Amino acid sequence: MKTIRLNDGTHVPAVGQGTWRMGEDRSLKKYEVAALQRGLDLGMTLIDTAEMYGQGGAEEVVGKAIKGRRDEVFLVSKVYPHNAGGYALLESCEESLRRLRTDYLDLYLLHWRGTFSFEQTIGGMEYLKSAGKIKRWGVSNLDVADMNELMACNGADGCAVNQVLYHLGSRGIEFDLLPWQRRQKMPVMGYSPLAQHGFLRQELLDSPALQQVAERHEATIFQILLAWSMRDGDVVTIPKAIGITHVEENARAAELVLSADDLSLLDSAFRRRNEAAARCRLGSTDNRITEALRDSSGGIFKVFLRASVALRLTVPSPTYPLCAVRTSLTYGRWWPYSFWLFWPPLRYCRRLN
Numbered sequence: 317m318k319t320i321r322l323n324d325g326t327h328v329p330a331v332g333q334g335t336w337r338m339g340e341d342r343s344l345k346k347y348e349v350a351a352l353q354r355g356l357d358l359g360m361t362l363i364d365t366a367e368m369y370g371q372g373g374a375e376e377v378v379g380k381a382i383k384g385r386r387d388e389v390f391l392v393s394k395v396y397p398h399n400a401g402g403y404a405l406l407e408s409c410e411e412s413l414r415r416l417r418t419d420y421l422d423l424y425l426l427h428w429r430g431t432f433s434f435e436q437t438i439g440g441m442e443y444l445k446s447a448g449k450i451k452r453w454g455v456s457n458l459d460v461a462d463m464n465e466l467m468a469c470n471g472a473d474g475c476a477v478n479q480v481l482y483h484l485g486s487r488g489i490e491f492d493l494l495p496w497q498r499r500q501k502m503p504v505m506g507y508s509p510l511a512q513h514g515f516l517r518q519e520l521l522d523s524p525a526l527q528q529v530a531e532r533h534e535a536t537i538f539q540i541l542l543a544w545s546m547r548d549g550d551v552v553t554i555p556k557a558i559g560i561t562h563v564e565e566n567a568r569a570a571e572l573v574l575s576a577d578d579l580s581l582l583d584s585a586f587r588r589r590n591e592a593a594a595r596c597r598l599g600s601t602d603n604r605i606t607e608a609l610r611d612s613s614g615g616i617f618k619v620f621l622r623a624s625v626a627l628r629l630t631v632p633s634p635t636y637p638l639c640a641v642r643t644s645l646t647y648g649r650w651w652p653y654s655f656w657l658f659w660p661p662l663r664y665c666r667r668l669n
């Protein structure tokens with residue numbers, strides 16, 4: 317298995333395993349555990365989870381999957397922004413450890429930016445590190461402006477990764493964040509590499525360019541997507557799969573090397589639209605909104621979403637409208653989130669998660 321070097325010298329597999337949507341349905345748990353274990357057997361020993369996934373259910377699944385194999389695993393979990401400071405951070409970490417049946421995390425990420433200051437989050441993360449609860453910490457869904465702000469804080473050099481949306485159909489980070497992280501020697505952890513989120517899932521699947529490259533390598537389009545996202549050797553990719561065949565294909569994708577011809581074919585098919593997106597200089601959260609915009613058909617809803625992007629309002633927890641109510645109350649600053657209360661079509665909220 318190819319590996320990626322973190323800035324403290326630790327090597328992690330280039331292809332890990334995501335767990336979002338796991339632990340939500342009891343009847344699927346045994347398949348989820350089996351899939352993660354098969355992935356471990358095949359060298360995909362980095363597992364990414366979060367307290368948010370299945371409201372802790374995914375961490376429980378992971379806990380079962382790694383039982384007796386903790387030493388093989390590079391375990392990543394994430395804290396909700398509204399828990400990312402003070403006592404709440406320590407408590408969240410303890411809860412995650414309990415569900416994961418372990419006494420340390422290899423990497424603990426701030427899931428997205430909230431109202432705790434970066435100083436508070438860094439302080440808590442460093443405390444957890446000194447207490448042996450986590451080995452290192454990082455962030456997720458931060459754009460360049462956020463990262464610059466983070467880096468200005470004391471202790472920010474401890475930040476190991478930034479986990480962001482990245483796949484062939486969603487290449488916005490290539491224009492600013494990816495080069496910025498390269499300069500800092502901070503690897504990107506690319507989520508939704510199979511375009512579960514982001515632009516163009518169907519277009520990717522129908523793309524003649526992708527089909528041609530897949531045929532050249534006798535691989536599936538999904539394997540090409542994975543090989544593409546780790547082509548430069550500094551992006552960790554974390555596909556989620558429950559299907560055992562999917563897991564096996566994903567592990568094999570680490571062996572694929574795309575040629576210059578393959579890459580230029582894919583670039584010519586998928587560059588333009590991304591350049592247009594990048595010109596808007598949208599951050600990750602805004603990108604999520606834009607993704608919904610692209611697919612949305614409701615005119616008034618579009619106007620609200622466009623307005624929110626224009627005003628650069630952020631969405632604290634786009635999971636469900638109820639979450640929006642809770643975070644609005646928690647944050648005290650209710651007005652930026654109010655449209656989620658009044659415009660809660662579930663299908664958009666699910667898409668935005």
Ligand SMILES: NC(=O)c1ccc[n+]([C@@H]2O[C@H](COP(=O)([O-])OP(=O)(O)OC[C@H]3O[C@@H](n4cnc5c(N)ncnc54)[C@H](OP(=O)(O)O)[C@@H]3O)[C@@H](O)[C@H]2O)c1
Pocket residue numbers: 333334335336337364365427456457479480506507508509510511512513536538539554555556557558559561562563565566669
């Ligand atoms: N930090 C964040 O805010 C954030 C946001 C989103 C995701 N993530 C992380 O990134 C992980 C991956 O992203 P994701 O879950 O959004 O989606 P994804 O990995 O892009 O896609 C997952 C989907 O692709 C299918 N799949 C997997 N391997 C396949 C293969 N070889 N061939 C065909 N289909 C395949 C899976 O099906 P089966 O499950 O049926 O096999 C599932 O439906 C998440 O699980 C999570 O850990 C983080």
